[in-house]
Amino acid sequence: MPKRRIPGLYLKEGIWQIDKYYKYFNGRRLRQSTGYGEADLDKAQAFLMREMENARKAVEDGVRPVHTFKQAATKYLQENTHKASIGIDAWHLEWLVSFIGDLPLSQVHNDTLRPFIQARRKAGVKKKSINNGLQVVRRILNLAARSWRHNLANGQSMTWLETSPLITMLKVNDAAKPYPLSWQEQTELFRCLHRDLADMCLFMVNTGTRQQEICQLEWQWEVPIPELETSVFLVPAWVWRDDEQEPDGVVKNREDRLVVLNRTAQAVIECRRGIHEENVFSYRGKPIINMNNTAWQSAWRKTELPVCNEFLRGVHNLKHTFGRRLEGADVPYHLRQVLLGHKTKDVTEHYSAVQIKRLLDAANSILDNPHDSPTVALVKSRGIRKQRN
Secondary structure: OOOOOOOOEEEEOOEEEEEEEOOOOOOOEEEEEEEEEOOOHHHHHHHHHHHHHHHHHHHHOOOOOOOEHHHHHHHHHHHOOOOOOHHHHHHHHHHHHHHHOOOEHHHOOHHHHHHHHHHHHHOOOOHHHHHHHHHHHHHHHHHHHHOOEEEOOOOOEEEOOOOOOOOOOOOOOOOOOOOOOOHHHHHHHHHOOOHHHHHHHHHHHHHOOOHHHHHOOEHHHEEEEHHHOEEEEEEOOEEOOOOOOOOEEOOOOOOOEEEEOOHHHHHHHHHHOOOOOOEOOEEOOEEOOOOOOHHHHHHHHHOOOOHHHHHHOOOHHHHHHHHHHHHHOOOOHHHHHHHOOOOOOOOHHHOOHHHHHHHHHHHHHHHOOHHHHHHHHHHHHHOOOOOOO
């Protein structure tokens, strides 16, 4: 005999969903997922019954409804789909839910989080990464205690959590520090790289761009500046790709990024013309999606640079190198912020030729160094290459 199902439960894409009217649901229908699959009808029914009992107790007895961490995590993800780092948050939450997902929010604290921390540390995960997950927990608990409210049938409301506990972060001492390169180290390192990757690295160390911005750099984003006989790149914050329902984020801070080209960066661009129709940087006709690859790591080892930074910082050390050189050339802080693509109050679309010239002079100031001649020679020796696709 088939098992009788509580009215208000139905299957959608293999998951039991709730669509039920109950007098204690503030006069509204409760519509949400139970999170349980088709084979877990008993658990889905128990979930619905708990929701009904919680609503009744809240109205009749003034008892705060019980919400699990898994419910709170689901609500957090649904409300923050616009967040640039929501994918990373979801990754952390997947791990966290496996440890504390069924716990009521009132039972999520340092002690109950300890098994999660111990397991991640045993798996070799760095403290900084674990702290990123704990910060998501802290954010969810704060929202549950301050913003998220359960509306009661009597017209009143209660927050999901009475108070948010203190979540203690781990003391981080294993994070890699940036390793800016000397001119000699740069020359030796770039000579160990194949031609296409060396172009990308030389471009990064002279523009302060991030790996993602370089890998996705397109010719259509180049903007000529006739007054200065040069060009810049205006990298959009978001790009719609073919057959995708959501845009890809290109710039980390989600603002359009102005990339100013000093003499060396401009020379790299001229060397890349005609190689690929759409992408500035490519390898054998296809875009390079990752600069911190085995070729980079092999070159880093061969140059005998600190190995700990190779894997934790990778090519991002080149961006730090550019920033350090700007600082050494006494470039003002606000100009360094723009050149490095940090979030500022400036609107890149409104930059004039005069403003760009100031940025260009600042970017070129790091080249007024006799040690730079080997890398300049490296670019010039390659010449201008033709289409290979």
